Amino acid sequence: MADEIQELSASAAAxxxxxxxxxxxxxxxxxxxxxxxxxxxAFTWVAExxxxxxxxxxxxxxxxxxxLFCTEGIPSQAGSKILAGYCPxxxxxxxxxxxxxxxxxxxxxxxxxxxxxxxxxxxxxxxVLNPWDHSRVPGGSSGGxxxxxxxxxxxxALGTDTGGSIRQPAALCGIVGLKPTYGAxxxxxxxxxxxxxxxxxxxxRDVADAALFxxxxxxxxxxxxxxxxFPEAIEIxxxxxxxxxxxxxxxxxxxxxxIEAGVRESFEASLETARSLGATIVGCEIxxxxxxxxxxYVIAPAEASSNLARFDGVRYGLRVEEGRLDEMYTETRHDxxxxxxxxxxxxxxxxxxxxxxxxxxxxxQRVRTVVARELGAIFESADFIVTPTSPTVAxxxxxxxxxxxxxxxxxxxxxxxxxxxxxxxSIPSGLSEGLPVGLQICGPAFSENRILGAxxxxxxxxxxxxxPARGGAS
Amino acid sequence: MAGxxxxxxxxxxxxxxxRTATKMFCSCALGFGEPPNTRTCPVCLGLPGALxxxxxxxxxxxxxxxxxxxxxxxxxxTFHRKNxxxxxxxxxxxxxxxxxxLCSGGKLGAVKIHRVHLEEDAAKLNHAGASGRIQGADSxxxxxxxxxxxxxxxxxxxxxxxxxxxxxxxxxLRTTLRTLGVSDVNMEEGSLRCDANISLRPVGTDQLGTxxxxxNMNSFRFIERGIRAEVERQxxxxxxxxxxxxxxxxxxxxxxxITSLRSKEEAHDYxxxxxxxxxxxxxxxxxxxxxASALPELPAAREQRYVEQLGLSPETARLFxxxxxxxxxxxxxxAADTSLEPQLCANWVTELQGRLGEQEAEDSKVSADALxxxxxxxxxxxxxxxxxxxxxxxxxxxxxHPAGIVEAEGLEAVGGAEELAPIVAAALEANPDxxxxxxxxxxxxxxxxIGEVMKQTRGRADGKEVTALVRQQLGLS
Numbered sequence: 038m039a040d041e042i043q044e045l046s047a048s049a050a051a052x053x054x055x056x057x058x059x060x061x062x063x064x065x066x067x068x069x070x071x072x073x074x075x076x077x078x079a080f081t082w083v084a085e086x087x088x089x090x091x092x093x094x095x096x097x098x099x100x101x102x103x104x105l106f107c108t109e110g111i112p113s114q115a116g117s118k119i120l121a122g123y124c125p126x127x128x129x130x131x132x133x134x135x136x137x138x139x140x141x142x143x144x145x146x147x148x149x150x151x152x153x154x155x156x157x158x159x160x161x162x163x164x165v166l167n168p169w170d171h172s173r174v175p176g177g178s179s180g181g182x183x184x185x186x187x188x189x190x191x192x193x194a195l196g197t198d199t200g201g202s203i204r205q206p207a208a209l210c211g212i213v214g215l216k217p218t219y220g221a222x223x224x225x226x227x228x229x230x231x232x233x234x235x236x237x238x239x240x241x242r243d244v245a246d247a248a249l250f251x252x253x254x255x256x257x258x259x260x261x262x263x264x265x266x267f268p269e270a271i272e273i274x275x276x277x278x279x280x281x282x283x284x285x286x287x288x289x290x291x292x293x294x295x296i297e298a299g300v301r302e303s304f305e306a307s308l309e310t311a312r313s314l315g316a317t318i319v320g321c322e323i324x325x326x327x328x329x330x331x332x333x334y335v336i337a338p339a340e341a342s343s344n345l346a347r348f349d350g351v352r353y354g355l356r357v358e359e360g361r362l363d364e365m366y367t368e369t370r371h372d373x374x375x376x377x378x379x380x381x382x383x384x385x386x387x388x389x390x391x392x393x394x395x396x397x398x399x400x401x402q403r404v405r406t407v408v409a410r411e412l413g414a415i416f417e418s419a420d421f422i423v424t425p426t427s428p429t430v431a432x433x434x435x436x437x438x439x440x441x442x443x444x445x446x447x448x449x450x451x452x453x454x455x456x457x458x459x460x461x462x463s464i465p466s467g468l469s470e471g472l473p474v475g476l477q478i479c480g481p482a483f484s485e486n487r488i489l490g491a492x493x494x495x496x497x498x499x500x501x502x503x504x505p506a507r508g509g510a511s
Numbered sequence: 512m513a514g515x516x517x518x519x520x521x522x523x524x525x526x527x528x529x530r531t532a533t534k535m536f537c538s539c540a541l542g543f544g545e546p547p548n549t550r551t552c553p554v555c556l557g558l559p560g561a562l563x564x565x566x567x568x569x570x571x572x573x574x575x576x577x578x579x580x581x582x583x584x585x586x587x588x589t590f591h592r593k594n595x596x597x598x599x600x601x602x603x604x605x606x607x608x609x610x611x612x613l614c615s616g617g618k619l620g621a622v623k624i625h626r627v628h629l630e631e632d633a634a635k636l637n638h639a640g641a642s643g644r645i646q647g648a649d650s651x652x653x654x655x656x657x658x659x660x661x662x663x664x665x666x667x668x669x670x671x672x673x674x675x676x677x678x679x680x681x682x683x684l685r686t687t688l689r690t691l692g693v694s695d696v697n698m699e700e701g702s703l704r705c706d707a708n709i710s711l712r713p714v715g716t717d718q719l720g721t722x723x724x725x726x727n728m729n730s731f732r733f734i735e736r737g738i739r740a741e742v743e744r745q746x747x748x749x750x751x752x753x754x755x756x757x758x759x760x761x762x763x764x765x766x767x768x769i770t771s772l773r774s775k776e777e778a779h780d781y782x783x784x785x786x787x788x789x790x791x792x793x794x795x796x797x798x799x800x801x802x803a804s805a806l807p808e809l810p811a812a813r814e815q816r817y818v819e820q821l822g823l824s825p826e827t828a829r830l831f832x833x834x835x836x837x838x839x840x841x842x843x844x845x846a847a848d849t850s851l852e853p854q855l856c857a858n859w860v861t862e863l864q865g866r867l868g869e870q871e872a873e874d875s876k877v878s879a880d881a882l883x884x885x886x887x888x889x890x891x892x893x894x895x896x897x898x899x900x901x902x903x904x905x906x907x908x909x910x911x912h913p914a915g916i917v918e919a920e921g922l923e924a925v926g927g928a929e930e931l932a933p934i935v936a937a938a939l940e941a942n943p944d945x946x947x948x949x950x951x952x953x954x955x956x957x958x959x960x961i962g963e964v965m966k967q968t969r970g971r972a973d974g975k976e977v978t979a980l981v982r983q984q985l986g987l988s
Contacts, residue, residue, distance in 0.1 A: 106560070107558075107559060107560040113559070113560075115559070120559065123559070125553070125558060125559065125560070126553065126558070127553050127558075129560055224560075224562060225560065225561070225562050226553075226560040226561070227560050228559040228560045229559075229560065229562075229788075231787075232787035232788050233787035259564065260562060260564060261562050261564075261788075262562065262563070262564045262565065262788060262789050262790055263787075263788060263789075263790060339784060340784075340787055342594075342782075343592050343594050343603070343604050343782070343784070345603075346594060346596065346602065346603020346604055347557045347559070347601060347602045347603050348559075349596060349598075349603060351598050351601070351653070352556060352557070352558075352601060353558070353559075362598065366596055386782065389594070389782035389783075389784050390780055390782060391780045391782070394782075394783075394784070398784060
């Protein structure tokens with residue numbers, strides 16, 4: 038029975054519970070036990086008991102929640118020592134929406150500290166291991182969520198994406214990750230990294246699960262002034278063809294250096310598959326893409342430097358007792374934040390300083406406007422832009438920690454969409470040297486239904502059978 | 512610089528707590544002396560993950576203020592973050608406005624307005640220990656009830672030239688805001704707070720000298736005294752050939768001393784940037800219409816109406832209109848007896864206020880009804896001026912009804928030929944020399960005769976009537 042439960046997608050499990058063929062408690066306990074036995078360090082907290090059942094369309098299918106989300110009375114530590122043991126008095130809207138739809142919280146998942154990182158090595162609670170190869174990273178910053186889903190420790194998971202933090206770990210772990218249109222999902226209760234870029238979305242085994250999850254995640258929230266009502270219902274995709282669909286490949290970007298041969302091969306195979314499903318492939322250019330990474334690494338740290346100012350030892354979290362107020366601030370933040378967070382606070386503080394604001398933050402915002410305009414122009418003649426999600430497959434633990442710039446390059450393909458606030462999905466496109474490769478499909482704002490439809494068609498045709506631990510760990 | 516005549520250049524920054532139902536960026540009710548930290552939520556405590564949502568009522572009040580100050584209202588206004596660390600600032604930044612404030616320019620009275628913007632108030636720090644300030648405190652505790660209260664910051668152009676003008680203008684501003692109903696405007700309680708930027712320059716020049724900022728003075732008297740003290744401090748420095756240092760200062764009203772809070776070198780770099788959690792505020796026609804229709808009669812219009820429609824003297828009209836409490840009281844007196852001449856009512860309101868000093872008429876023992884009755888007694892000559900002033904003294908001291916006081920004290924006017932004529936006749940008889948001079952056309956001694964009559968009537972006679980009777984009895988035309 039355990040194997041049968043393990044084989045069920047989240048949608049299938051929900052249907053089984055609704056049909057009466059599967060007991061809620063049994064499903065919860067199955068995943069609870071697996072999460073509690075986690076050898077990947079994917080979880081930072083696992084429920085001991087299922088919460089009181091809530092009737093709803095998600096029928097009791099448990100969800101793993103990235104530790105960046107506040108969950109009432111449950112540790113919400115954002116991967117940081119400065120929030121070690123912090124239990125908030127309220128629950129994030131995104132989590133509350135899932136709970137209201139019937140999905141109980143299974144556990145909290147590990148992440149890069151304050152979502153800053155692409156390898157999950159920046160967590161105060163230790164790195165997460167890639168279920169495909171325990172010597173490699175799962176990607177980040179939603180590394181715990183991605184590893185948990187890929188290893189079958191959770192049916193699905195909630196993650197966040199600021200510059201690629203859902204898509205890249207989904208790609209490196211061989212699962213599906215959807216970064217929504219900015220504003221479609223409430224950010225209330227999601228511990229802020231870069232407010233104008235942060236979005237919450239699903240990490241799932243397949244595209245249909247992503248659609249079901251997303252359907253219950255979206256919605257305008259009166260507590261988040263930047264949230265908007267999704268203009269249509271989220272549909273569960275069933276399509277298997279791409280007739281009449283045009284896919285644009287940003288030639289300059291994907292032909293650049295730094296893309297592994299195996300990734301390129303898998304990407305080209307995906308394009309071939311798309312053609313066979315009726316799609317037309319065209320080339321396009323995003324001339325500003327070469328500046329996008331730089332702009333992102335000004336804007337995100339600038340906002341982060343301000344967002345993280347509240348961690349001052351006065352009200353909650355770590356406080357290093359010192360005589361004077363300014364010493365208490367200094368020592369608390371010195372001890373509480375990790376190296377990458379400090380680096381970004383310094384960069385961001387500098388970028389916003391009087392006299393430098395225009396040269397850095399102002400210019401980066403102008404780049405952002407140009408990126409959005411260029412993507413918009415491409416979407417006038419193409420349905421989607423497609424790229425590999427990550428230039429490489431999962432890299433080894435410690436391989437890039439000494440060189441922040443090489444780490445930042447992991448986000449090369451995902452950052453333009455983050456800057457533009459437009460949606461994108463990563464689906465598995467195959468294996469390279471035994472490790473998953475992700476395909477990114479991006480569309481204009483609020484095109485999630487169409488993205489999910491195209492992703493579903495490609496997913497069916499690709500037939501990726503990657504599951505290191507639905508069957509057993511590597 | 513010795514020998515050059517210097518003039519003060521003063522600009523004011525006024526923080527006004529808005530009287531909205533809820534805080535600026537969350538749904539907590541505003542605090543009014545509740546136990547500490549009982550009016551808080553994740554947003555105003557700056558908890559991780561919490562987000563601000565702008566209070567529409569605060570924006571509405573901001574627009575009303577902008578209209579009252581004849582400001583230009585921004586079609587699109589944005590919030591910015593002002594970043595600095597302090598325990599009363601839970602997010603490590605204050606949400607304020609920067610380059611696109613809600614209101615720009617404008618004017619109130621003779622002083623031009625630079626801008627009006629919205630922001631959130633800080634929490635309240637209480638310092639234990641002798642100093643009462645954070646330096647040297649044994650410990651400090653934070654009460655977040657006040658944190659997040661909506662503030663309108665009103666900044667004037669540096670056009671004020673004296674401490675007295677600053678005080679007078681602030682009273683006008685306070686009256687205007689009170690009339691708008693957007694704030695309690697109570698300086699002692701901190702719902703109206705004023706900082707002053709002060710510099711000196713040679714009379715007749717345009718350039719601005721080095722300015723200092725005098726912080727948070729919490730009464731009109733302290734503001735005037737603080738500005739006066741700082742102007743004199745700067746004048747002494749300049750006349751001694753020394754230069755003024757740009758710094759932020761604290762005025763201690765107890766000792767009249769001015770101490771430095773921080774110098775320019777210690778000034779914060781606030782790293783302003785657009786608040787990404789709040790979309791720009793787009794001011795719609797509907798919002799403008801709603802603000803415009805909510806505007807009550809403002810002091811300038813009231814002053815004009817008092818002159819043009821009620822016939823008050825311009826001085827009285829301004830005195831009342833710039834002090835809304837007094838004007839409201841005056842209106843109530845007029846309304847209590849519509850047959851009275853407004854100027855008569857105004858005279859008695861002025862008379863009353865003269866006896867009250869700083870106390871407001873509406874808080875005194877003299878009800879508007881009672882004052883109207885008093886004015887009516889005067890109008891009907893039932894009592895004379897002197898008697899009426901005695902009644903007023905009694906009203907101020909103990910309250911009550913004018914008619915009852917008149918009766919109890921026997922203050923009815925002595926009037927009419929039958930009552931007054933014999934007294935006048937007796938006074939003339941008692942002073943034959945003066946009577947002769949009067950008969951001869953020398954009217955100077957009339958005062959003595961009136962005085963005699965007043966003495967006999969204990970001040971209840973009317974001087975004009977006495978004069979008329981004297982003339983009549985002596986056969987003068």
